Amino acid sequence: MRSSASAADPAAEAAAPDPTVxxxxxxxxxxxxxxxxxxxxxxxxxxxGADAACFIGSVRLSASRRAHRxxxxxxxxxxxxxxxxxRFEHDPWLLHARRGTDPALGSAIPPxxxxxxxxxxxxxxxxxxxxWVIPAIxxxxxxxIGVLYLASGVVGRFEQDPLLAFRVKVVGRSLAxxxxxxxxxxxxxxxxxxxxxxxxxxxxxxxxEQGHGSKAIxxxxxxxxxxVDCRFQRIIAKMGVASRREAWRVxxxxxxx
Numbered sequence: 001m002r003s004s005a006s007a008a009d010p011a012a013e014a015a016a017p018d019p020t021v022x023x024x025x026x027x028x029x030x031x032x033x034x035x036x037x038x039x040x041x042x043x044x045x046x047x048x049g050a051d052a053a054c055f056i057g058s059v060r061l062s063a064s065r066r067a068h069r070x071x072x073x074x075x076x077x078x079x080x081x082x083x084x085x086x087r088f089e090h091d092p093w094l095l096h097a098r099r100g101t102d103p104a105l106g107s108a109i110p111p112x113x114x115x116x117x118x119x120x121x122x123x124x125x126x127x128x129x130x131x132w133v134i135p136a137i138x139x140x141x142x143x144x145i146g147v148l149y150l151a152s153g154v155v156g157r158f159e160q161d162p163l164l165a166f167r168v169k170v171v172g173r174s175l176a177x178x179x180x181x182x183x184x185x186x187x188x189x190x191x192x193x194x195x196x197x198x199x200x201x202x203x204x205x206x207x208x209e210q211g212h213g214s215k216a217i218x219x220x221x222x223x224x225x226x227x228v229d230c231r232f233q234r235i236i237a238k239m240g241v242a243s244r245r246e247a248w249r250v251x252x253x254x255x256x257x
Contacts, residue, residue: 021048021171025044025171027040028040029181031182034186037182038072048167049164050151051153052126052127052150052152053074053149054071054073054148055070055147055148055183056070057187058088058098058144059144060253061241062242070083071179071183074128077126078122078126078128082122090113090119092109092110092111092112092116093131096109096147097135097136097146100135103135104132104133105130105132105133105158130152130155130158131149131151131152131158132148132165132168132169132172133148134169134173134175135176136177137177138180140252140253143252148175148179188256191250195238197239204232204235208232208244208247209252214232232247235247239251
C-alpha cells in the first residue's frame with residue numbers, strides 16, 4: 001500500500017527510482033577496467049531515461065596545466081573530437097563544474113564565447129541535446145574535479161519533464177561521485193606505475209607538503225641537505241614535472257599523499 005506521504009509527495013517517488021539503478025551504481029566500485037565502467041554507465045543512463053552519458057575527470061597539474069580523462073557512453077566520434085580539439089578549454093558545462101557543486105541543466109548554462117558556442121553545438125549534434133550537468137566534488141577542491149553529463153537526444157526532454165529531471169538529478173549525484181572515485185583510483189595507480197615512486201620518495205613529498213626545507217628534512221632523515229636535493233631531483237625527473245612543489249601538487253591531487 002502506498003503511504004500517504006508518498007501519495008502527497010511525487011518528488012519523493014522520483015527520488016526513489018527502480019532499485020536496479022542503485023544496483024548499477026553500486027557495481028561501479030567492483031569494476032576493474034574502463035570498458036566495464038562504460039557498460040555500467042550506459043546501463044545506468046538508460047535506466048534513468050537518458051540516451052547518452054559522459055564523465056569527465058580534470059586534474060590540475062600546475063598553475064597552467066590540467067589533465068583530462070573521459071569515460072564516454074556516447075558518440076565515440078564526439079569524445080575523440082572533444083579531446084583532439086581540447087574542447088575542455090571551452091566547455092561551459094565543465095567550467096560550471098569547476099565553479100560550483102550544484103547540478104544544472106545544460107540549457108541553463110549560456111555559452112560565453114564563440115568557442116563555447118561551438119563546443120555546445122558539437123555536443124548537440126552528437127545527441128547531447130537535453131543534458132544534466134552534474135559536478136562531482138573532491139577533498140582537494142578545484143584541483144581535482146569531475147562532471148557527469150546525462151543526456152537525451154530529444155530537445156527539452158529534461159526541461160519539460162520535472163519529475164524525470166529530478167530523478168536523474170538525484171541518482172546522478174551518486175553516479176557522478178562513484179565515477180569520480182573510480183577514475184581517481186585508476187589515475188593514482190597509473191601515476192605510481194609510471195613514476196615508480198618509492199615509499200622513501202613519497203615520504204619526501206610529505207615533508208614538502210609540510211613546507212620543510214632541505215636542511216630540516218636532512219636533520220629529520222639524518223642525512224645531508226645536498227642528498228635531499230638530489231633525491232628531489234630524481235623525483236622531479238621520474239614524475240616529469242618542473243619543481244618539487246609541482247611534484248607535491250601532482251602527488252596530492254592523485255591521492256598519493
